[in-house]
Amino acid sequence: MCLYELVHSQDSLTKIDRIVNFPSSFFTKVNKKTSTLEDRLTSQTEKYLQKQARREEKLKRKLAKVDSAAAKNCFAEDPTQRYNELIQKLKSDSVRVTKALNGSYLPYLDSLKGSLSFLNNNPQLLSSSKILPADVQKSLSNLQQLQGKMQQAEDIKQFLQQRKQQINNYLAHSTHLPASITGLCKNYSKDCYYYGEQLKEYKNILNDPDKMVKTALTLLNKVPAFTGFMQKNSMLASLFNLPTGTGAGNNAAASQAVTGLQSRSQVVSVLQNQVGGTGPNVNGMIQQNVQSAQGQVNTLRDKLNSLGGGSGDLDMPNFKPNNQRTKSFFKRLEFGTNIQSVQSSYFFPTTTDLGLSVGYKLNDKSTIGVGASYKIGWGKDFRHITITQQGMSLRSFLDIRVKGSFYASGGWEYNYQPLSMADSSSATHNPLNTNWTKSGLIGLTKIVSLKSKTFKKTKLQLLWDFMSYRQRPQTPAFKFRVGYTF
Structure with a gap:
């Protein structure tokens, strides 16, 4: 005998996991910001590269009149062709992220990318709104495109620094160079520095959320599924291999994540054996030394920030930089x-x-x-x-x-x-x-x-x-x- 009864099963996403009143203009804001930054980054990088190409051509001609061998070794390739290849590569629309951005961690960018990826994987969360899955995919694609452009800009920055170092190394062996050649080298170094500062300014703009985006991220943070998604897929999670949960498998993952690092109890035990059982309190001594070291680190960090090296590579300029030069006209x-x-x-x-x-x-x-x-x-x-x-x-x-x-x-x-x-x-x-x-x-x-x-x-x-x-x-x-x- 068989009995049939209609039973309503629980949805894969509870009522708590449904997003209500999600701002539809969130994706418009993201698309506008990423498109504007991408256009400015491409345009500004192109101007820098064209200027540096003209400078290298002029430097090559002037150096050839003084030392033809040094000019041939220093400029083995055609500078204009090399810079044009970088410009065309940056302008291409097939740029994708292959590695994390260099420099400091950008928490807003991490949250923004994670939220778009989460909504793209769970389109049913926005089923009650007018937002289409295509809108989410477009915003995620634009953000990834911008990340790829910024990654290429970082590579261009490294290329310019290498070229600057190569040129300086060749000219260091030459004596009694005309003032026109040394002036060109100084201007080349200045533009390399300002280009790096320009990239920092773009990262700061990208990492500055407006009110609408903050509201959207606040709504997403109330969804437990989003919290679990970020713990597994954020930049920090991929960097440190952070485990989630408390099961046996996660304990094994935790031990794997810190392989090669000594635990605190092991460090305390070693120090206790070194000072003896009747020595001073090891925990108090460690805490005191850690606080002292933290104060010194904070002092050094403030000095680095004052020199413009708070994030990324520290490029010490040999001139007094103008911090307003990298800002936009309206700023x-x-x-x-x-x-x-x-x-x-x-x-x-x-x-x-x-x-x-x-x-x-x-x-x-x-x-x-x-x-x-x-x-x-x-x-x-x-x-x-x-x-x-x-x-x-x-x-x-x-x-x-x-x-x-x-x-x-x-x-x-x-x-x-x-x-x-x-x-x-x-x-x-x-x-x-x-x-x-x-x-x-x-x-x-x-x-x-x-x-x-x-x-x-x-x-x-x-x-x-x-x-x-x-x-x-x-x-x-x-x-x-x-x-x-x-």
């Missing part, structure tokens, strides 16, 4: 606002200038920029308050850091303010009396770091207008401005 912009008030006179009422500015950081110490301000009139005194329009000004400025938070500032301004009698109750202006006046400003700027999230970059300026004495009517020679830099 070198610095926006600010300031306010300035002037007391009333016979011709002008009390005015307040509300200014906006945008500066471009030439290097870590210098900023050049332009700005504009709008003049508001308040009347003659408190008994005659009248809000009026008092004109505008166009500005240009240059700030150079002198020491610490002190800057030497200078600028050139054009001020438009129609003439009027300050004691008149009405704000009538005669267009025939309007004019533009020039101001030449020099002075000091102090950056004040306040304990506030809003005004932590407050700027105090004391400027001398050396052209105020030529103006008719004469304006105040000294100007005090309070501003804020975003």
Whole structure:
């Protein structure tokens, strides 16, 4: 006899393992970021390689006039052909990752790649949303393509460093070289250094998640299946062969993962035998020495970071590098606002200038920029308050850091303010009396770091207008401005 009963089996993924309200724009953000970085990386690398190829050709011609044998040995291959091959290889779309990226560990990149791989292997998690499996595959493919390009860029960086070393070795045996040859070599070394710094900047951008991507990763981290997937397939897991679970097989894997390394109990036992049974506390001594060593390591790490060698190979430049050179144009912009008030006179009422500015950081110490301000009139005194329009000004400025938070500032301004009698109750202006006046400003700027999230970059300026004495009517020679830099 047979009895039939309908039984509902448990799904392979529990309700906890289902992703609800997963942001559909997650993949759009990933595709936009990877595509933008890939285009910038390819374009920037191509410019560097073309510049270095021209430099090698010029160096080859100049060196041949001085030492033909050295030129033949140093430039055995055609430099232009070799660099063109690297450019074409980088532009190809068949790039794939064959090894992990060199340098520091990028946790966000690891999480991003793991999340895309997890969603690609488990498309049923997003079945309740409008996200298609093709969207996941496209984002994963774009990320892998970018990783491959960055891997090739690292290989190009190594090639440029090798070429720099080869050229320097050949030229080291030559004496009394013309200044034009040594200048070309210095410029070649500078570009090699800046290219390496450019790759670090791209890695930092790739490792900087936005709010939408953080939300998606937060949702995935709540899924137990994703946690187990990352423990097996992340970059750290592949590097250290990290086991999961507590079974006998995993214990064996754990012992295999640390093969050749002594356990802590073995180290303590050896030290105890060395100092004797009546010696000092071995555990306390080890802890004290470890803390001391950790402090020294932290000190060395801070020094390396200050030299630009916090990750990857440490390429010590023989010049003072410009850290702004590897940043994009918009990241070198610095926006600010300031306010300035002037007391009333016979011709002008009390005015307040509300200014906006945008500066471009030439290097870590210098900023050049332009700005504009709008003049508001308040009347003659408190008994005659009248809000009026008092004109505008166009500005240009240059700030150079002198020491610490002190800057030497200078600028050139054009001020438009129609003439009027300050004691008149009405704000009538005669267009025939309007004019533009020039101001030449020099002075000091102090950056004040306040304990506030809003005004932590407050700027105090004391400027001398050396052209105020030529103006008719004469304006105040000294100007005090309070501003804020975003």
